[in-house]
Amino acid sequence: MDGEHVKTWEARCIEEQPPACTAACPLHVDGRAMLGKLATGDFSAAFALYARMVPFPAIISHICDHPCETACRRAELGGSLRIRALERALVEESYATLRRSAQRNRKPKRVAVIGGGLAGLTAAFDLAMKGHAITVFESEGRLLDRLHTDYDDSLLPASAIAADLGQLASLGVDVRLLSRVVAGDGPLGLDFLIDSFDALLLALGRGPRPHLGGSLDLDADSHVVVDAASGATSHPKVFAALVHDRPTAGGEHPPYSPVGSMYDGRRAAVSVDRFLQGVSLVAGRSDAGAAASCLYVNLDRHAPEPAVVPRDGAAGYTPDEAMAEAGRCLPCECKECVRACEYLKHYGGYPKRYIREIYNNDGIVMGNRKSNRMIDSCTLCGQCGEICPNDLAMGDVCLEARQSMVRQGKMPPSHHDFALADMEVSRSAAAAIARHAPGTTASAYLFFPGCQLTASSPAAVEAIYAHLRQRLPGGVGLFVDCCGAPAQWSGRVDMHAAILDRLRDSWRDLGSPVVITACSSCLKGFEAALPEFQTRSLWTVLADVGLPDGARAALPGPFALHDPCSGRKHGDVQRAVRDLAGRLGAEVRELPGGADLTPCCGFGGLAEFVNPEVTDKIVVRRAGEDAADYLTYCAMCRDNFARAGKRALHLLDLVFPAGDDPAGRRDPGFSGRRTNRLRFKIDMMRKLWGIDMDEPQVGLELVIADDVRADMERKLILVPDVEAVIASSEASGEHVEDGVTGHRIASYRTGHFTCWVEYEPAGSAYIVHRAYGHRMQVRVLP
Amino acid sequence: MTNVTPEGAGDPGRFTCSRCQVPLVMGKVEASYLDHAFPVELPVCPKCGFVYISEALARGKMLKVEQALEDK
Numbered sequence: 001m002d003g004e005h006v007k008t009w010e011a012r013c014i015e016e017q018p019p020a021c022t023a024a025c026p027l028h029v030d031g032r033a034m035l036g037k038l039a040t041g042d043f044s045a046a047f048a049l050y051a052r053m054v055p056f057p058a059i060i061s062h063i064c065d066h067p068c069e070t071a072c073r074r075a076e077l078g079g080s081l082r083i084r085a086l087e088r089a090l091v092e093e094s095y096a097t098l099r100r101s102a103q104r105n106r107k108p109k110r111v112a113v114i115g116g117g118l119a120g121l122t123a124a125f126d127l128a129m130k131g132h133a134i135t136v137f138e139s140e141g142r143l144l145d146r147l148h149t150d151y152d153d154s155l156l157p158a159s160a161i162a163a164d165l166g167q168l169a170s171l172g173v174d175v176r177l178l179s180r181v182v183a184g185d186g187p188l189g190l191d192f193l194i195d196s197f198d199a200l201l202l203a204l205g206r207g208p209r210p211h212l213g214g215s216l217d218l219d220a221d222s223h224v225v226v227d228a229a230s231g232a233t234s235h236p237k238v239f240a241a242l243v244h245d246r247p248t249a250g251g252e253h254p255p256y257s258p259v260g261s262m263y264d265g266r267r268a269a270v271s272v273d274r275f276l277q278g279v280s281l282v283a284g285r286s287d288a289g290a291a292a293s294c295l296y297v298n299l300d301r302h303a304p305e306p307a308v309v310p311r312d313g314a315a316g317y318t319p320d321e322a323m324a325e326a327g328r329c330l331p332c333e334c335k336e337c338v339r340a341c342e343y344l345k346h347y348g349g350y351p352k353r354y355i356r357e358i359y360n361n362d363g364i365v366m367g368n369r370k371s372n373r374m375i376d377s378c379t380l381c382g383q384c385g386e387i388c389p390n391d392l393a394m395g396d397v398c399l400e401a402r403q404s405m406v407r408q409g410k411m412p413p414s415h416h417d418f419a420l421a422d423m424e425v426s427r428s429a430a431a432a433i434a435r436h437a438p439g440t441t442a443s444a445y446l447f448f449p450g451c452q453l454t455a456s457s458p459a460a461v462e463a464i465y466a467h468l469r470q471r472l473p474g475g476v477g478l479f480v481d482c483c484g485a486p487a488q489w490s491g492r493v494d495m496h497a498a499i500l501d502r503l504r505d506s507w508r509d510l511g512s513p514v515v516i517t518a519c520s521s522c523l524k525g526f527e528a529a530l531p532e533f534q535t536r537s538l539w540t541v542l543a544d545v546g547l548p549d550g551a552r553a554a555l556p557g558p559f560a561l562h563d564p565c566s567g568r569k570h571g572d573v574q575r576a577v578r579d580l581a582g583r584l585g586a587e588v589r590e591l592p593g594g595a596d597l598t599p600c601c602g603f604g605g606l607a608e609f610v611n612p613e614v615t616d617k618i619v620v621r622r623a624g625e626d627a628a629d630y631l632t633y634c635a636m637c638r639d640n641f642a643r644a645g646k647r648a649l650h651l652l653d654l655v656f657p658a659g660d661d662p663a664g665r666r667d668p669g670f671s672g673r674r675t676n677r678l679r680f681k682i683d684m685m686r687k688l689w690g691i692d693m694d695e696p697q698v699g700l701e702l703v704i705a706d707d708v709r710a711d712m713e714r715k716l717i718l719v720p721d722v723e724a725v726i727a728s729s730e731a732s733g734e735h736v737e738d739g740v741t742g743h744r745i746a747s748y749r750t751g752h753f754t755c756w757v758e759y760e761p762a763g764s765a766y767i768v769h770r771a772y773g774h775r776m777q778v779r780v781l782p
Numbered sequence: 783m784t785n786v787t788p789e790g791a792g793d794p795g796r797f798t799c800s801r802c803q804v805p806l807v808m809g810k811v812e813a814s815y816l817d818h819a820f821p822v823e824l825p826v827c828p829k830c831g832f833v834y835i836s837e838a839l840a841r842g843k844m845l846k847v848e849q850a851l852e853d854k
Contacts (some may be wrong), residue, residue: 736806
């Protein structure tokens, strides 16, 4: 697979982007996860998530300026989550569970932190946690002096400050109070400290520092000159916290922010740690601070809900109130495609994760390729691409992965063998037709019904072909073949190209007519790969030339209209179908999502051959979206709905009904479809061109109960397969007899598949009790 | 599918080879797929070597091994 493609696809899935609260917090507290734990009553886990990012949880939960709440997406739906109040509830409930232990550092460095405010102490905390030996120099007589003076005890109790400072002391941080560091080489001189420590970190706030001149470069306003990217000063061992509330060049004065101060200290500590490790100060830094989130959240999915108001405002939330308030968290996530698609839902993740798994799978040389089935289970329908805010379609990823698997010889043979063999039958001389209309030698048009419509509704194909011949001038030839979609979907690039070449040759031989196709997949495939066909949809043609005179819908409806996924982009076809249904007098209504977001019926991408568990979920979900009979214009969609027990019609069933209840027509199944295809050619050749083909040999008389037949369909075993086994067994006598049931059990291998049949003779017929098979070969060892 | 599930490994003698008219016995068999081969014990006809594979085996362990080999 192309690594650049993979990177582009991954970048388009934004599911792993941080939610708005996390992005807005300079310390990136994971509000979504924290509130998730809290909502379930797991206070200690929620608190651990908070304290992992916030060194001083007791203090900050009282005075945080909570940019998270401003960004919270719940704001539009009843008010932002009261995150700071919830953090305070966490501290009240779980502070006693706080356990911190610094990393063991085999080569601890000595770091001096100049300034004992929130920035300096955050830096001291972070560096102490990394195992360094920290000494804090504070000019005042106590740490966090500003907090004591700026905040009333009712807002920030001294006990909260004391608790957090106690935690800091437990990490072994050495604190020197009343220690004002100045330039020079005295005992508190900067030059002396530079000699005594491995690194220095200045966290002195935003004022000018003339007393440091001489040891460090100062600007014209006596501020220490600091590199904006790294916090480096003029001395390589000295770093300074960049100050969030320093006036900007434009003269603005950003407000003081406690959490902003902590971020200032944290960023400086990263520079010091990088310096101590001898690595780049700037390369690959991911500490950019507060930002906007690009995570897409569909707010329409959520109902407004007002914030929980604590009964005792001064005391804050009780545990129950906190859980209720946390339960208002949406939580922010995209997963729009996952909600809509049973395939994406089935594997428990989301596209970004799947893309990574698929790419890893592609690169495996030795070992198990665990994602093969996942790759081949996508229907390639494109619905996710329509839903995704960044137009990411998983089908593009899966198709490229399949092509790579085929190139590497790593495509599991069992996934597509059956479908490709079925396609070859459709393309064989026994089924394919490419002829001018009877009695003509030229064709202005060529009707290409598609291999599935002839297999599902051969009589309707015959009738509509007659109608086209009657209405269109210049001759309408008949082109019965496969468009090659199965080859394309299965990643067989060369096979697909060879199929297209043959189609092009046949089309040229017939004088390059305009191709009219009834199938959306054929239309899509020809437009992409054979633009010279100038392909038109049967439905837009019928909208132009009209339906047969007096045609009325066999049933009045109402019908729910299911658009095939491969026709998603063909608005003209969608409009023509609705127009035709209206002309027939059928009442039609839209299914959820309309034509734009229509899901696959399960056949697309050959997914149903690989993962029927997933495709059953897809078709059952779609079938349940409306109680009305479904009307569609794709033979496979119709048959798949019928197989799922949903009453469904093809648009041609409305015009040319077969039987009394066209919506109740059963799924012909793989066996029935194959028989119909072969029968269609024999009948057409005789009726239209007067050519008699060899009739298929009359086979054995088989009695197959409905449940056995359905089981065979699920196992992709056809009636002719079963017939071959019994014929071989009866001719050779090679079978076993079950002493309990008296049934005969025999096998016959064709290609890569051994088919077993359990049966019993009944007069001239054979009752089939079961069929099954395997790909493995067995032989007795001598 | 109301009939009894045919079992093989537990009671090979339940099945008789129709051609040779002898009960099956457990015998050594080589199973192979995608260039991998391994020995297994399965019900076989002691005279002609017909190997019987039950549905439980084909749809169970055999299928798992086939899928595992396909994902190699």
